[in-house]
Amino acid sequence: MIKNTKILVVGAGISGIRSALDLAETGHRVCLIDKAPAMGGILSQLDHQFPDNHCGMCRMLPMIDRDNGQQFCLRKGLFHENIEILLSTEIISIEGNAGNLTVTISRRPQGVDPDRCTGCRDCESECNIEISDEFSAGFRKRKAIYLPTPHQIPNQRVIDWDTCSLCGACRDACPTGSIDLDNQPETLVLENIPAVIISTGVELYDPGHVDLYGFGHLPNVVTATAFERILSSSGPYQGRLFRPSDGKALKKIAWIQCVGSRNIMIGADYCSTACCMFAVKEALLASRKIGKDARTAIFYMDMRTFGRDFQRYKDRAEKDAGIRFVRCRVHSIEPAENDKDILISYIDSSGNPIDETFDMAVLSTGKNPEFQLPEFASREGVFTVNSARGFMDIQGAVISASVASEKAGRSVSKKGSALLQQRPEKLYFDAVCEEKPQLQIVLCTCGDFLKPVLDWDRIKAELKNMPGRIEIARIKMICDQNGWDEMIAMLRNTTANRLLLAACNPLVYLPRLKELSQETGIMPSLMEVINLRSMVDQATDLAFRTRAVLCELEMSIRRLFSHNPVEPALYPVSKSALIVGAGPAGLTAAISLAVRDFKVSLVEKTSRLGGNWSNIQSAESRETIRTLVTEVENHPLITIHSEAEVIQSFGNPGRFVTRIRSNNKDEKSLLHGVTILATGGRAAETTAYSYRKNNKITTLFELEERLQQPDFAVGSNATIVFIQCVDSREEPRNYCSRICCLKSLKAAITLREVYPQSQVYIFYRDIMTYGNSEQVYTQARRKGVMFIPYDLENKPRVRIESGRIMVEGSDPVLDEPVFFEADLVALATGIVPNPAADLVSIFNLKTTCDGFIREADSKWRPVDTGREGIFICGVGRSPSRANEAMDEGKAAAQRALRILSKDTMIASRHTARVRHVFCSLCETCMHVCPHGARYMDFELQRVQVDHAACQGCGVCAAGCPNSATIIESFEENGIMGAIEAAL
Amino acid sequence: MTAFEPKIIALVCNWCAYTAADLAGTSRLSYPAHIRMIRMMCTGMIDSKYILKAFLDGADGVFVGGCHPGDCHYIDGNLKAKKRILGTGKILEQFGFEPERLRLRWIGASEGPEFQQNMTDFVTAIKTLGPGQTNNRMVL
Amino acid sequence: MIRYALVKNRSPVHAVKSVLEKMLSQKLVDAILAAARNPYSLLPMPTLFCDPGKMEGIDPLAPVAPFNAARQAAAVTKQPTGKRIALVLRPCEQRALIELVKLKQCSLENVILIGVECLGRLENQAYIQHASEVSDFTSVFYKNPDMQAEVTRACGVCEQFTPAGVDLTISLLGAPEGGVGITAETETGDTLITQLELAVADEPESRAAAVGKLLQGRIAARDALFKATVEKINHIEKFQELIATCLSCHSCRISCPVCYCKECVFITDIFAHPPETLLRRAMKRGAVKLPTDTTMFHLTRLAHMSHACVGCGHCSSVCPSNIPVADIFRTVAAQTQALFDYQPGRDISEPIPYLVFEEELSESSV
The missing domain is CATH 3.40.50.1110 (SGNH hydrolase)
Known part of the structure; x- marks a missing residue:
């Protein structure tokens, strides 16, 4: 039995890494386990990720106290002082009570001693078992002793006990005697585990179960994950696009969406959320690699580009890269005449049956409907990351992982479990x-x-x-x-x-x-x-x-x-937070910090808390927010500054000074360690579709309010028309607002329930019911709501003729105009961010072209801003549903805790230093610094480095003409000396 | 006469190109041993002095390997490097250093084979160009 | 709209002097920085005037400049003083000043820029020689094309002899005998012309032609210089020969108006090699010339500042070894400035090339 105060994180994919780092960075000890012999989960197989086709996984690494972890590519593995990693390890059971769990784990030996293995590969050459290699999605063979991923460190091989025949050939071949064939799993009982986070990810659907796809017997039908390997330069064809069956260069590729998702027949009444964008990305990368001969097509039902930057990404894919988007349901995939090719049969948008030949079909497989979380996931004290419930994109996974760490950390702190003492590090001797x-x-x-x-x-x-x-x-x-x-x-x-x-x-x-x-x-x-x-x-x-x-x-x-290290000045952390905006995101963040005993100043420009809560339809969410407001109002550590605004702010992570003005006159300075911006958004205005010209033409938000009025009535035979994406998902407001589809569906369902004789039509472009909200879409269809798709070239038209509202559209299936006299028209206008230009300039941040405050990195650091110590959550950052905004609030609070949990900001190695005697104050360094880690100290007339925010990239030093700025360990004379020595 | 063995300096970023080099190494993808690699935290920290120094000290070629645009750990250090390298290359060109001797390439962390290919290509290119202007002498 | 005023007096020198005196006496400005002789030397030095009665030796038109006055202009505008200062500068000085503003070395807040059209300067010794022989040499110079041909090589190839982007321009080309033109380009300049009650006139017809002719000649001379210089530097060996006599005195960098560093990196510890390093170099190569890093110095200075080179030529003027530093700089700068489509001193809002980066993430590399 091992007594343990480590929080256990189960699953070492992106979510698990995020959770483990969140906790480790706030002073907890963590044990991160994974049943696989390597870390990284599915992401280790992907080189590029949407919506920018870039990597950047390393941006998840600690930026404060960098020396506790590694400073190199995260694909190599995770290294952190507070994190113990156990691979090939699974949970057998969890017993006990919240805060004091007993976890039994089983750890399979890896077979190779990392301390002795030199990576010579002799073992692998001697092994006579060959099976298909999972990492290469089966495109390669591997031995029973093998490297699970090509890049991991240490890069010793492991034994796959399920296939190993225990013949001993590898052991005999090993020159250093590092191989041990004892494959008995070790069972460990961990006691006193304060909390467990489940971040195992979901299982992907195996399309081999359905004949329609031909998967398993047609070699050129592959899954999207397998296609990633074909794209990868460490893949089976070194990144050249060849097809598996005959090595032919790929030109014409089809992606089939919703494989295993949105399929009630197999019990999959959900959308797997990330597959649409995943396919767009793969099609983009493939088109780029193939060049002008590329012919790529995506067969889809709804293109779910619901993320802030997704619609523009998809538009570029369509317009610039020529990717064809075909809205249809594919009914069969068969061998073509040349039986290496693939024949895809589908009904196009006009209802014509079409057979089209492709070089390859890629199946966008989602979550396996049979996948279930283990029973212990629902235990008290066990926290499950949302990405372990449903397939998610990186941003969603990262945010939900931080939400889980926030919950786990909160529960542990309630139980009084002590954080790791900050050791007074002797970095400088x-x-x-x-x-x-x-x-x-x-x-x-x-x-x-x-x-x-x-x-x-x-x-x-x-x-x-x-x-x-x-x-x-x-x-x-x-x-x-x-x-x-x-x-x-x-x-x-x-x-x-x-x-x-x-x-x-x-x-x-x-x-x-x-x-x-x-x-x-x-x-x-x-x-x-x-x-x-x-x-x-x-x-x-x-x-x-x-x-x-x-x-x-x-x-x-x-x-x-x-090298000539100099000890940098350290400074104490102010244990309090400034939160701007008291909507769902801001309120959640405030509570998250206050319950951890940090003081919060909550600045709200209006006179009441709650943000747009009156617009929120879900009774559950409304109740949650109502409770939050009460909790915030009554919390002794939260000071509310209503009708107040920020007018000035300066400082560094751990010690900011911000001036606020209340009621247009009283000014006050606040000292705080972190800043969270939750500035929110509001309903967008519109002049489209004859809005306001007749009181029967309303916005969706207005309809929702009217629906709640006791006197609301339309005729029992009324025709009600919803128009989605009003002014949205096209320039200039080319993003999805995420909330409208669900709101329209719910309103439509209500109307059909109250007025069963009514006709309810929804004009839509793509129904954005990602995740489990797909069920609402299913329900609406069952309730007889009619859906009419339209595209930008063929928008519906609304005319008022002598007081009568005429709605005209076209039915793509019948290819005929449709025409209604509507008794009510609801326009889904979407949301826009609250104006943030002033705040953005005060805090020296950036906005997107739509006015959302830009995060540091939309995938890996979604709630950080470009400036350390300033965080962002909610609609001010990106359109989001109330529950998502609240999640972001928790995630932002969790990020803030990295700073607040410290007594002193500690500088890391490899930071920049200004040698003031040489500095000419040209401010070039301040201008080029990507982290805003430099500032002018007007009192001393010096450019100062904020050693907590500085990441040591050295752009400042390269920009400094006379080496007034140097980077520790990368001193210019040393590097020039090295160059001299090299030649 | 002995064959021309070029002297090449490679300044590679810690996050991507260096990881790719490491991957090439662990995957046993061999590349010419003429290359002396210096790991920088970011290509953005490459001072023009380093490139000038390398050529003046007798390098036949200088290779800079950074992350693909957008992948930079420090957001856009690689693009900052690109501009600086363009400028420095322009100056070197005026003094007769062929622009082909200074090469900037983006190499992703998982692109071990690309790293190998880039190194092999560069060494071949430099061998074709022949000895550099300074011809293995230190110009002071 | 550009307003042209004509000021006539005994000589152009007197005309300019009268205007500047009036500016001070009417308290339109608190101080004026302009070149002036002092009792101890014939060589005009940048001088900061507050009293109009002390402006006896003022002569911003004098065809000489002991150094580029941008540094002195920056010295008086480094921090805001609350005083309104007029800076009377040659185009190369004013352009250098704009670069220094971009580099945060000074600010143009409360500053009035007065640019002097400049036909070029003589080397200091040549000027002193002439000035000691004739009185009012300045006026003589502007009348005598042979004298004008004696300007420094940098000035002989300067095509930016007319100020741009200033409040007031003092011009000689096309102005009638004994007079100077004063042009207002900005609102501030326009107001000053009104306040000074200058006689507004049409720009003399001859001016455009005179400017055009000079420009044509200068461009031709410049291109010839580029061609000749390229031949001298297009191989590192040739360049070595050209700078073989360099003493590493760093005078060129000290005289350079845009080399703004407090201390040059070449005199910092970065290049202060310990004896072991010097020995190691000698050991590796058999022999090593001291001081080392001479070529490195020149190339680094080009890398650091060529995009900002205003072509004033002071680096050549001060070189004790007569190395044509300015020729090299202008020739290389033409390339780097074209590369970044950058013209130093053109526009205060034009960012320094190394401070702006691609936003669009193209995959292209170098």
């Missing part, structure tokens, strides 16, 4: 600056491997000629524990204050430098690791190889001698 630089080189000879392949006499002789005091030691193998211990013992006895580790993969050692520093007293920033092994592998002859190694050694020597 006082005497170093005065000491004469002295360097210890440790060369790992990789067992006996390096001995014969390098000219050691020459290396020894040459090192004598290199500048500075240098000692050199050879160790047989520092990657194994004996070698590591030997090195530490040696370093404890040296007077050296700099260390150069010449071994193999530096990424393996970088996360261990802090530990090494604590053991040896050498500062982590005065250590460097170089890859001796790869140099030796690349070069062919002894002399050339030796020269290359000497070059690399001298390069590092020059850099290490140029």
Whole structure:
């Protein structure tokens, strides 16, 4: 039995990583487990993600206290001091009560000892079992001993016990004896687990179950995940678009949407949310790779571009990349005449049956309807990330992961579980600056491997000629524990204050430098690791190889001698928050912080709290918000400033000063550690469709209000017309407002229920009922609501003829005009953000072209802004439903806790430093800094670096002509010295 | 006469190009050993002095590898680098350094094969161009 | 609308002096910075005037400039003083000043820019020689085309001799004998013309032709200089030869109006090599010339500042080794400025190339 105060996070995909980091960064210890032998979940298979086709996963890494984690690509794995990672591990059971759970886990041995494995692959060559490789979606074969992902660190192989025959060939082939064939799972009982977060993700639907798709027997019908591998340069065809059956270059590709989703027949009455955009992205990437011959088509029912930036992304795909969007339901996929090709039969929008041949069909598979969460997920003290309930895009997954960490953290703090004490880190060792630089080189000879392949006499002789005091030691193998211990013992006895580790993969050692520093007293920033092994592998002859190694050694020597760390000033954190906007998002954030004992100043421009709550139809949401308002009003730590606005703000994460003005006159300064902007939005105005020319033409919002009035009435035979996407999803307001479809559907259902004789028509472009709200769409269809699709070229028309309202449209199926006299027309006008120009300039942020406040990164840091310490949530950032806005409020609060939970802001290594004596105050650095981490100190007439916000990218240093700005560990003389040494 | 063995400096960003290099290494995708790689946190930190220094000290080519636009860990450091490199290349061109000797490429973290290809291509290109202007001498 | 006023006096020098004196005595400005001789030297120096009675030696038209006065102009406008200051500058000085404003080295708040049309300057010694031989050499210079041919090489290829983007321009080309033209380009300038009660007139017809002719000649000379210079620098070996006598005195950088660094990076620790490094260099290459980094210095300065080079030529004038630094800078700058479609000093709102970046994420690289 292991007593544990770690919060357990189950599932190490994007959500699990986010949750684990959220908690680790706020001082909790975390144990992150995954049943797979590698981290990353489905994202490890995707190189590019919508809606910008970029990666940027690394932006999830800690930005404050960066040194507690890694500073390299997250695909390599996750490394954080407070996070323990257990792979090939599953939960067997959870017992006990909230706050004190007993979790039984089962851990399968990986078969290969990472401390001894050198990654030589001999084991793999000897293994005679070959099966299809999951990571490559079956396009490649792998052995029973294999690398689960190509990029992970450490990159030793693991044994797949399900296929391994235990023949022992790998064990016998291993030169370092790292293989152990004992495959007995280890059962661990973890006690005193304060909370568990379930972030296992969902299972994807297996299209092999349905004949219609031909999946499984037609080799050129693949899933969207498999197509990602074809696109990837680490995929089966090195990123060239060949098709699996015959290696033919792909030109004509079809995507089939809603495979396994939105299908009541198989019990899938939900939308899998991300597949539409996923397909658009794949089609875009494929078109780009194929070039002008690309013919890509997406067969869909509704193109669910409901994210803020999705509609424009889709429009670009359609207009610029020529991707064809075909609204239809495909009824069969069969082999074509040339039976490698695929014949897709469908009914086009005019009702004509069409057979079309493609090189390949890609199935957009969603969540498997049979997928169910384990029973223990509903236990008290166990928190489930929404992305484990339904398929989600990255933004949704990241936000919902932070919501779960907020809930878990809150429950733990209630139970009084202590956070990790902030250790007064000794990052800077006082005497170093005065000491004469002295360097210890440790060369790992990789067992006996390096001995014969390098000219050691020459290396020894040459090192004598290199500048500075240098000692050199050879160790047989520092990657194994004996070698590591030997090195530490040696370093404890040296007077050296700099260390150069010449071994193999530096990424393996970088996360261990802090530990090494604590053991040896050498500062982590005065250590460097170089890859001796790869140099030796690349070069062919002894002399050339030796020269290359000497070059690399001298390069590092020059850099290490140029390092001159200076301790940066630290400052205390003000344990309070400023929240602007008291709508659902702002109120939620306020409560989240207040219950964790942080003071909150809530600034609201109107006289009442609750934002647009009167527009919210869901009784449940209304009640939630009503309760929130009461809770906020009564919370002793929350100060409400109503009819107030922000007029000025400056400062750094952890210590902002903001001036607010109340009732147009009283001014007040607030000191706060973080800022959360929840400025909200409002109903958009319109002049379309004869709005206001007749009181029977209303907006959807007005209709909702009228529906609640007791005197609301239309004739029992009334014809009621809803028009969706009014002025929306076309320029200039080219985004989906997310709320209108659901509102129209609900209103339509109500009307049909109250007036069963009425005719209710909804003119729509795409019904945006993502996730489980699809059920409302299903229900509306069942209730006899009629749906008429329209496109921008064929919008419905509303005319008023002598007081009568005539609505005209066209039925695409019959290809005939349709014509109603309407008794009521409801216009779904959507929402716009509240004007935020002033706030944006006060806080030095950016807006989108539609006026939403722009987040730092829409996928990976959705509630952060470009400035550390300032967060954003709710409709002010992006259209959202009330429950989504509240989730964002929680997520923003969770991000804010990273700062508020600290007593002092601690600078990380590799930050910028201004040498004021040289600085000419040209402010170039301030202008180019991507994190707003520099400011002018007018009092001292100095440009100052905010060491908490600075990420050490060095753009400032490159822009500074006279090196008044330097980046620690990347000093210019060191780099130029390295260049000199390299040549 | 011995064959021309070009001296090449590669300044690569920590997040993408370096990860790709690492992936190429662990995937045993070999590339010419003429390349001396210097890991930068971001291509945006590449000072024009580094490029000038490399050429004046006798480099036959300088390769800069950064993240694809949009992938930059620091948002747009790579685009800032692009501008600086354009400017520095223009100056070097005036002094007879062929523009082909300074190359900027975007290489994603999972693009190990691209890294290998880029390195091989660049070394081939430099070998075709022949020794650089400074011809392995230090111009001071 | 551009208003042209004609001021006539004994000589152009007196005409300019009368206008500037009037500006101070009528308290239209609190101070004027303009070139003036002092009792100790014939060489006019930038001088800050507050008393109209002390303006005896003022001569902003003098065909000489000991240095580019942008730095001095920046010194008096570095921080706001609440005083209204008129800066009388040559076009190259004024353009350099605009660059310094962009680099936050000074501000144009409460500043009146008066640009002087400039036919070029003589080297200091040549000017002193002439000025000691004739009285009112300035007026003589403007009448004598042979004298005008004696201007520095940088001035001989300068095609931006007419100020642009200033409040008031003092022009000589096309102005009748003994007179100068004063043109207002901005509202401030226009108001000043009214306040100074200057005689507004039509611009002399001859002016456009005179400007055009000079410009044509200058452009031809410039292109010839570019061609000749390219031949001298288009291989690093040739360039080495050209700068072989460089003493690394950094005079060129000290005289450069846009090299704004408090201390040049080449005199910081970044280039202060410890003896071990110098020995290592010598060991690797067999021999090393000291001081090192000479070529690096010139190329770095080009990388840092060529986009902002205003072509004033002071770097050449101050070089003790007669290295044609300005020729090199103008030739290279023509390329870098074209690359970024940037003209230094053209417009205060035009951002420095290295401060604006693509927003559109194209995949193209270099």
